[in-house]
Amino acid sequence: MTAPPGVAGAILVVCAQILVAGIGGPLLLGLMRKTRSRLEGRVGPPVRQPLLDVRKLLAKQRIRPQCGSWLFAAGPLVLISTSVVVAGTAPLLTTRPPLGQSTDFFGVVFVLLLGSVFLALAALDTGTPFGGMGASRATTIGALTEPALLVAVLALSIPAHTSNLPALVREGLSDPQVIASPGRILALAAFVVVVLAESGRLPVDNPSTHLELTMIHEAMVLEHSGPDLALVTVGESMRLALLLGLLVNLSVPWGMATGSGMASLVVGTVALVAKVALAGIAIATFEVFTAKLRLFRLPELLAGAFVLALLGVVTALVSR
């Protein structure tokens, strides 16, 4: 154990994590769009386009439905708050996040879920058919992904005897064999499917469609505008970046800062950005070659993820 960093160091790390997630999230989105465009033979918007969009949205007028209640305003705020909380406490740049001594994987799942729930409530609050339709679909899918996610977390935490997230990451770093264990691989495979579903990517949802009736995720946020929409965009892209960050740190933790030194923090940042960027490019590449599943086929996909996670648990229990 190294000595705990000083208060200034702690603040630096926390701010760095939030900044990297906050700016990296939209950039990740841009990178994924760029990848798709290039692979489809198009030029595509620049990678920083989502950041420019956010800046534009922040300068715009905020319009809220007259019949909406406080829930509508709360949706984007809760979403961004949960993303910031996770960004501040999860082991992203370092294996010892200053605020993350007790960051529990289950806890992270629930905090992120809170954001989704409030977004769905805000969508219902508008009373428009699309909001309700999107919320209904997102909740249905959420109800199918969450069990898979929780079981996957369980599978990950069995060998380590803890669901403490930094501890799980450190375990992988100290003993690479853990990562290669069948239980962990199965659980991480389930986690990948969950990430795709949670962040509304293909084959679950088409993030680039303009067809309201097919939308799942986008239908929920149709009524948000201006700064509200900016918060939603940042919050969601952060969430995607966070989920991918956790995924890469659990599967390839190398490069993460283990100490408190400035240099290792920089290395950790570079490593995380590179790994998440690669993961984003991989997902975007996968998206190019797949299409959106029929809505009623999604339970099959998500049940598959659940089974993978469950097998992960069984394997982990057997190979203890």
Add this chain to the structure above:
Amino acid sequence: MSRHVLRGELGPGAGAGRTVLQLSSGELAGAAASLLASGSRLALVGAHDAPGPLRVVYLFTSGPPDRRVEVHVELDRREPTVPSLAALSFPASRFEREMRDLFGIEPLGHPMPRRLVLHQHWPTGWYPMRHDASRAPAMVDDASPYPFVEVEGRGVYEIPVGPIHAGVIEPGHFRFSVVGETIVRMKARLWFTHKGVERLFEGRDVRHGMELAERVSGDSAVGHGLAYCLAVEEACSIDVPARAGELRAVLVELERLYNHVADVGAMCNDVGFGLANARALTLRERLLRLNAEVTGHRLLRGGVVVGGAELRRLPTLDELREIGERFREVVDLATGSAVVMDRFLGTAVLGRREAEEIGVLGVVARASGLILDARVAHPFVDPPAGFGPAHDDAGDVLARFRVRCDEVVASLSLLTSLVCRDGRLSVSGARPGGAGASHGSGIVEGWRGSVVHRVELDGAGRLTRVKIVDPSFLTWPALSIALADTIVPDFPLANKSFNLSYAGNDL
């Protein structure tokens, strides 16, 4: 009652296969029944006000061989009514509602004598197609809601969509009654874009009518332009050289190509398979540039002229081969994706019986097993031996996708045989002579289906009436039928697989 409404009778040149019957309204239903029973379809119903008495023309077509029977019925101007043919033919019921709105002709015994073309806020008693109609009076919103059928039952809710949509699409309102995600009923409310195109034709010189005909529906410039041309040529008994027919066929197929290619891509895009769409759009752009070189206009305007066709060059065999190869790649991408095929298969099925009863045309009809194709039934140029329209029996999105793909291949082979025939690139148009009042009809298999135009001219060669029927007018009602038991998120795909025109529907 006067029996010589049309002084030209059959119209000079209206030769083989053309019959005109002057009937009283009492004889109409019997004649229509026997014509429909003998395999004709009601292709067009047009009311006519001036000159002469108020009358209605029913055009029944069948083929091959090309046969067209016109039934003319004269009406009493003080109390204009026709016996409704709705019990015999669904298309008739639509035409009758259209006449009721635009001419104030009441179809007696119509099961649903409601407004169709004109929305509620158009003033009652004002009929825009009557010759003495004043300029459009002020709209009055009588605040009466549109009578959407309310589906009752546990858990049924409604999703209203449009008329303004998120994409670059024309306006249309869709009202879904849904249980969970399953569509119980869908009502499409169109007619937001009434432009009075048919009225705009009146009084124009036939050559200037061409410009308008090419703009009836932007993506069907050749389909509508040529149908108009054929109608005018029949009316003026212009002999069109065979070479012009070949050049025109080239244009019709080029139009089919660029639209089908775009549709194939768009259907893939609607299931989130952007890769195939990107490829298809690149190919579409290639075709549009070819169009521009062939006619001087990317959407092929100006290629067809009255009495002839004017092309700048023909597509080369190499170009056609290259286009065919690139299209093959797009289709292979789509058919190679299990997810895409799963989305298409069994989605939004339109059965053959329903298709037949509704009277759908074109791609939609052929995908449901109805082999209707004006290229065979009403040819203006001899199709090469062995040409048969692509068709499928399944009636689902996949069938419509396949029919489009097969039609692209068929179009390419048609084009290949057409560009191999020697001849001039340009057959200049004939000057239509004033041969007394006359009338004629033109039928073209546009890329959506059979486009029908019927024109009447006065002695000076001016248009007195042009009636246009876009296949979309007859096919739109089938969309609702096909959607029963489809799920809401599949609607955009189903709609795209029909890809009907709003502009051509609402003239």
